[in-house]
Amino acid sequence: MIEAVGLTKRYGAKTAVHNLSFQVRPGAVTGFLGPNGSGKSTTMRMILGLDQPTAGHVTIDGHPFRNLPNAPRKVGALLDAKAVHGGRSARMHLLSLAQLGGIPARRVDEVLGVVGLQDVARRRSKGFSLGMGQRLGIAAALLGDPQVLLFDEPVNGLDPEGILWVRNLMKQLAAEGRTVFVSSHLMSEMALTADHLIVIGRGQLMADMSVKDFISANSADFARVRTPETEPESREKLTAALVEAGGQVLAEPDGGLRVTGLPLPRISDLAHGADVRLWELSPHQASLEEAYMRMTQGAVDYRSTADQVAALAPPPPGHGYGHPGAGAPQGWAPPQGNPGNPYPVLPGEQPNPYAQPQAAAPRPPQAAPQPPAAAPAPASAPADLTKRDSEDAR
Numbered sequence: 001m002i003e004a005v006g007l008t009k010r011y012g013a014k015t016a017v018h019n020l021s022f023q024v025r026p027g028a029v030t031g032f033l034g035p036n037g038s039g040k041s042t043t044m045r046m047i048l049g050l051d052q053p054t055a056g057h058v059t060i061d062g063h064p065f066r067n068l069p070n071a072p073r074k075v076g077a078l079l080d081a082k083a084v085h086g087g088r089s090a091r092m093h094l095l096s097l098a099q100l101g102g103i104p105a106r107r108v109d110e111v112l113g114v115v116g117l118q119d120v121a122r123r124r125s126k127g128f129s130l131g132m133g134q135r136l137g138i139a140a141a142l143l144g145d146p147q148v149l150l151f152d153e154p155v156n157g158l159d160p161e162g163i164l165w166v167r168n169l170m171k172q173l174a175a176e177g178r179t180v181f182v183s184s185h186l187m188s189e190m191a192l193t194a195d196h197l198i199v200i201g202r203g204q205l206m207a208d209m210s211v212k213d214f215i216s217a218n219s220a221d222f223a224r225v226r227t228p229e230t231e232p233e234s235r236e237k238l239t240a241a242l243v244e245a246g247g248q249v250l251a252e253p254d255g256g257l258r259v260t261g262l263p264l265p266r267i268s269d270l271a272h273g274a275d276v277r278l279w280e281l282s283p284h285q286a287s288l289e290e291a292y293m294r295m296t297q298g299a300v301d302y303r304s305t306a307d308q309v310a311a312l313a314p315p316p317p318g319h320g321y322g323h324p325g326a327g328a329p330q331g332w333a334p335p336q337g338n339p340g341n342p343y344p345v346l347p348g349e350q351p352n353p354y355a356q357p358q359a360a361a362p363r364p365p366q367a368a369p370q371p372p373a374a375a376p377a378p379a380s381a382p383a384d385l386t387k388r389d390s391e392d393a394r
């Protein structure tokens with residue numbers, strides 16, 4: 001388990017991370033979400049002992065990273081896929097890491113197979129595409145067969161097939177009882193990959209909850225209403241009538257109104273009663289991405305005021321278009337089981353331990369740590385992933 005307590009990092013006058021406390025539990029994929037510059041990489045660097053916190057502390061299984069016994073076999077990380085000696089082949093890069101970490105050389109070929117780079121293993125990495133570089137970084141993270149894995153934006157540069165592969169890999173690693181902490185600035189990707197979410201904005205904690213809870217707390221139906229542009233007084237009249245009837249009304253930039261808390265027929269009746277003509281009355285659903293953007297945007301707004309204390313407060317209940325307790329929107333679903341193995345085992349090949357469909361649904365984030373599955377012991381080469389990756393097979 002990763003545990004941060006009051007974690008703070010300041011670079012001169014810049015506060016990159018402020019008083020961050022959270023836990024990342026085994027047996028689940030925990031998404032670490034925040035817009036660019038919100039402090040995700042800084043937090044990950046502090047977890048890995050690459051940056052010293054200004055205040056607070058962070059531990060892995062109860063130890064600061066630097067005191068962790070046998071760290072290369074306990075923790076694997078992908079922080080910067082470009083941090084590779086470009087003149088070295090993928091295999092040589094991994095071999096040197098294996099040697100430094102006291103990891104047997106045979107593991108290099110195993111992980112090259114897992115990430116689908118076995119056919120380009122002897123090519124210099126400076127010729128690699130962004131996606132191939134990401135795969136090499138993931139291979140390095142897996143090298144020590146670690147229980148704790150950190151991935152900073154692992155899908156950067158991957159094509160849709162590569163993204164699906166990473167998604168399944170993360171879920172598989174978590175299903176084996178490992179602690180998987182994945183950063184991203186894309187809510188849409190994390191909603192499909194993660195079981196649990198830690199959301200930060202401006203270095204501060206905005207949300208720490210299951211994906212399921214995030215969906216139900218932040219998704220809601222709303223109505224879009226538009227009155228004639230030539231009659232601004234109609235808009236005001238209607239707003240007053242809707243608010244009086246118990247609705248929440250937000251003005252949209254295009255002149256429309258976003259109304260929650262009132263069904264469409266009631267809005268229509270209220271407009272009729274107020275003698276207001278409607279040019280639009282349509283049902284909509286706020287997306288999860290939108291809820292996330294509003295949540296993190298709120299942090300930016302708070303920070304720009306003189307009241308620094310307000311910046312630390314979570315969004316108030318009912319904040320935004322959504323309201324707690326509303327049903328999940330269409331098109332968004334809590335993470336499901338692995339939809340299928342995109343990399344089936346070919347004749348003559350041994351199963352790839354990471355590319356197989358999930359044996360079991362991901363455990364809920366609060367589940368007690370599970371012992372890891374038996375170490376993968378393929379008898380021959382793992383499934384050839386490269387041939388199925390249109391980008392990386394180039």
Ligand SMILES: Nc1ncnc2c1ncn2[C@@H]1O[C@H](COP(=O)(O)OP(=O)(O)OP(=O)(O)O)[C@@H](O)[C@H]1O
Binds near residue numbers: 014015016037
């Ligand atoms: N070494 C440093 N010196 C000064 N400022 C830094 C340093 N590292 C990070 N920062 C600042 O701290 C803030 C958080 O940066 P960080 O890279 O952790 O964010 P991030 O969420 O990972 O962003 P991204 O999604 O763009 O990678 C940014 O404003 C960044 O400019």
